[in-house]
Amino acid sequence: MANRAARRAESQPTDRPQAEDRTQPAARETRALDPLVHDRVRLGLLSALAVSDALTFVELRRLLHTTDGNLSVHARKLEEAGYVTCTKGFDGRVPRTDYRITAAGRRGLESYLRHMEALIRATRR
Numbered sequence: 001m002a003n004r005a006a007r008r009a010e011s012q013p014t015d016r017p018q019a020e021d022r023t024q025p026a027a028r029e030t031r032a033l034d035p036l037v038h039d040r041v042r043l044g045l046l047s048a049l050a051v052s053d054a055l056t057f058v059e060l061r062r063l064l065h066t067t068d069g070n071l072s073v074h075a076r077k078l079e080e081a082g083y084v085t086c087t088k089g090f091d092g093r094v095p096r097t098d099y100r101i102t103a104a105g106r107r108g109l110e111s112y113l114r115h116m117e118a119l120i121r122a123t124r125r
Helices: 002-011 025-030 040-050 057-064 068-080 103-123
Strands: 084-091 094-101
Touching: 040 057, 040 068, 040 084, 040 094, 040 103, 057 068, 057 094, 068 084, 094 103
Parallel strands: none
Antiparallel strands: 084 094
């Protein structure tokens, strides 16, 4: 029966005008948000690094209230995108991983924030 309905729909004339996009401007804007930055942990990571020279893995984990594995995955995505740099070393005998935001990461965060500000303005109208 489903096949019959599908064939009938295909045989209908297609000269009807396409339905216009009636979505609110704010809803349309959310489609264009950068998914790399939009995630809670990645947005928090970039925001924290934007106001600091560098932060350690431990500092970021505490600040963002996340697990080692979760932070590691998100930091790696940002590193692969060129948004952050990662430097590994030792503080005495203790391993230490430092993160810094790059110029590309700063531009990505700024672009995301401008987009969010425009979205907020559109929803408050």
